Amino acid sequence: MQMKKNSWKDIWRYRFDNFMASGPRSVFLSLLLLFLAAFVLTAILRVIVESALGHSIAVSVILNDLWLSFLQITDPGAMAEDGENTIVMKLVGMLTVFLGLIFFSAVIAFITTQLDERIADLKKGRSRVIEKGHILILGWGEMVVEIVRELIEANASRRDAAVVILAEEPKEEMDAYLNERLPQTGNTRIITRTGQISSIDSLARVSVTDCKSVIVLPEANEAAPEGEKATSDAKALKAILAVVASSKDDASKANIIAEVHDLTKREVMTNLAPDNITMVNTRDIVARIIVQTSRSSGLAVVYATLIGFDGSEIYFHKGNYSSFTFAELAYRFVEGVPIGVRHSDGQCSLKPDNDYAMQADDAVIIIARDDSAIRFSPQNAVVPGGLPLCTKRLQPAIEKELIIGWNAKCPIIIQEYANYILPGSMIHIVLPPGAQARQMEMEALIQANPAIQIEFKAANSLKESDLRRLQVHEYNNVILLNEIEDDTEKLDSETITRLLLIREILADYSRQSGNGVHTQLITEVMNSDNLELVARTGVNDTIISHQMISKIMAQVAENPDILAVYEVLFSDAGSEIYLKPLHLYLESLPEVLSVADLIELAQKRGEVFIGYRRYQEIQDVHANFGVRINLPKNERIRPHAMDTLIVLAEDEL
Secondary structure, three states, rough: OOOOOOOOHHEEEEEEEEHHHHOHHHHHHHHHHHHHHHHHHHHHHHHHHHHHOOOOOOHHHHHHHHHHHHHHHHHHHHHHHOOOHHHHHHHHHHHHHHHHHHHHHHHHHHHHHHHHHHHHHHHHOOOOOOOOOOOOOOOOOHHHHHOOOOOOHHOOOOOOEEEEEEEOHHHHEEEHHHHHHHHOOOOOEEEEEEOOOOOHHHHHHHHHHOOOOEOOOOOOOOOHHHHHHHHHHHHHHHHHHHHHHHHOOOOOEEEEOOOOOHHHHHHHHHHHHOOOOOEEOHHHHHHHHHHHHOOOHHHHHHHHHHHHOOEEEEEEOOOEEEEEHHHHHHHHHHEEEEEEEEEOOOOOEOOOOOOOOOOOOOOOOOOOOEHHHOOEEOOOOOOOOOOOOOOOOOOOOOOOOEEEOOOHHHHHHHHHHOOOOOOOOOOEEEEEOOHHHHHHHHHHHHOOOOOOOOEEEEOOOOHHHHHHHOOOHHOEEEEEEEOOOHHHHHHHHHHHHHHHHHHHHHHHHHHHHHHOOOOOEEEEOOOHHHHHHHHEEEEEEEEHHHHHHHHHHHHHHHHHHHHHHHHHHHOOOOOOEEEHHHHHOOOOOOOOHHHHHHHHHHHHOOOOEEEEOOOOOOOOOOHHHHHHOOOOOEEOOOOOOEEEEEEOOOOOO
16 A cells, blocks of 8 residues: 655644643744744845945844844834835834734743643642651542641641642642631641542652651442442542552551451452551441440440540550559549550450559550650559448340431441340331331341341331321431431431421320420431531430541541540440449549549449549530540549549440
C-alpha cells in the first residue's frame, strides 16, 4: 500500500499545533515573536517609505525609525511624533499603533489569564504542604467536622499543631464549610487540599511521610445501600495502598486509621501493614454501645463525656508502681482515676483484682483531664472514712426489648442482648409490612438464640396508630435503628418523628393509667447537629453514631493503643461501665460523703468508682445531665437518695 505524502502545509500545521499545545510558555513565545516581527517590519516599512520620499538613509535615521516604531507599537500616544511628517508616514504610524494595540492586548490578555489560573490553582490547594507531625485526613464526609473538632480540643495545650485534609471536593467549598462549622480553631491550623486520596502524587503534596497519623474516612455511612458501601470500601483500600506505598521507604511510618464495612476487606487491609493499620469497627462498636446504654440509664451521657478530648479522657501513664496493689493506686493519684492496667505485651486489663500487684513494666490506664495533669503521690492523697457496705444486690428479671427498624447492627444487638438478659426474655423487632427479604436473617437469629423469644411484628413506625398497637410502655427499652438510606437528614427527620410519636404515646399512657413509665428510648442520630432537637424530645439516652465514632477515630489518631481499651470496655466479657443506685452501697445516707468514701465502697463490691450522677440535675443539659467523671479527690458530696455511682463493674447487679 502506497503511503500518501504529506504536504508541507500539513506538516507545518501539525508541528504548529503541537507547539501551541505544549503549554502556556509556547503561547507566550508565539505572541512575543509576533510582537517582535511587527516591530521590525513596521520599522523597515518606515525606512522604505523615507527612502521612497528621497530622504537620506543614514544609520542615525534607521535607529530613529526603530525607536519611533517601538514607541508607537508600545504607546499610542507616540503618534504625535509623526505630527510634522507626510501623510504616508502618518499612515505607517497608524499601522504601527494598530498592530501594537492588537499584540499588546493579546499579551495582556494572556498574562491576565495565566494570573487568574494561578490564583485559581492556589485556591484549589495545589501547593505542597510542608507540615510535620500533623494529622492527615483522607476523604470528605459527615464525620470530618467532628474529627477536626476533637483534634482542635486535643491540641488546646499545644503551641503549634496542624490538621491536613485531602479530598476530591474543591478547596474553596471545604474551607467555606469548615469556617462555618468551626469558627474557632484555637492553636490548630486546618489545611485543605484538593486531590485524589489514592494518588501517590497527591499524598506527596500533603507530606504523608511526615505526618503523625492518617485517617481514611469512609465515603458511605453504615446506613447507606450495599452498593455505596462496596464503593466506599474499594476507595478506602486504594487509599491505604497508596499510603503504604508512599511510606515504604520511611523508617517511622504513620499510623493509619480506617473504617470499612466489609469484614473480609478489613482483614486484608490490616495485613498490608499490621503494625501501622488500625481498623475501627463502627458497626460493632455502636451496636454494643446501644445495648450497654439500655442496660444502665444515663450511660450514653457518660460515654459522651468520657470519649473524646473535651473534659476527662483515658490515658496510659507509666511510673514506678511495683510496690503497690491496684486498689492502693486509687488513693495515691491526686488527679486521675485508675481503671485498669496495660501490660508489657500490650494487653489491657480493666478493673483487675484489688490485690493485683503492679509490675515494673505495667502502665496504668487512667481517666484524667489531661496527661500533664496526672499526679501520683507515694502517700495516700485521700483517706476513706470506712463506711460499712450495704449487702443489697439487684435481682435480675425477665425483660422485654423492642427494636424498631433494621440495619446491619440488628443481629449484633440481638446477640449482645443474649449475653446479658435471662432466658425467657423477649426481643420484638418491628419491620414495615412486606419485609420478606429479612426472613432468612430472622430465622437464623431465632435458631442461634433458642433461649430468647424473638418475634417480628409488622408495623409502619411513622404511623401513630401502628405504634400505639405495639404497647411500647410494656418494654424495658425501645431501640430505634436507622433503615438503609443514603440521605442522613431524611434518616434523622424520621428518627425524630418516631421519637416524638413514642414520647406522646408514653405520656398519654402515664396520664390515663396514673402509672409511671420506665421505658428507655435509645436511638441513632447520624448528624450531631440534630442532638439538640433530639434532646428536646426528652430523650437523654441518645446514641450519636457519627459523633462517637468520630471521637474514637480522633483519639486513635493521637494514640492508636486507646482502641484496645475501647474494645474491652464495649465488650460484654469482663467489666463495663454502669450507673448504680446509691442504696446498693449504703443502708442509710450520711449527711456528707467524700470521694474517698465512694472509692472505698466501690472497691468493697469489687468495682472501680469513676464518677457520680446527681439526681437533681438529671434533666439539666448545662450540668451534663448530672454526670460528673473524675471528681476532685478532696470534694465532698451531699447525697440524695436517688443519686447514682458511675462504676466499672462486671454486671449491673
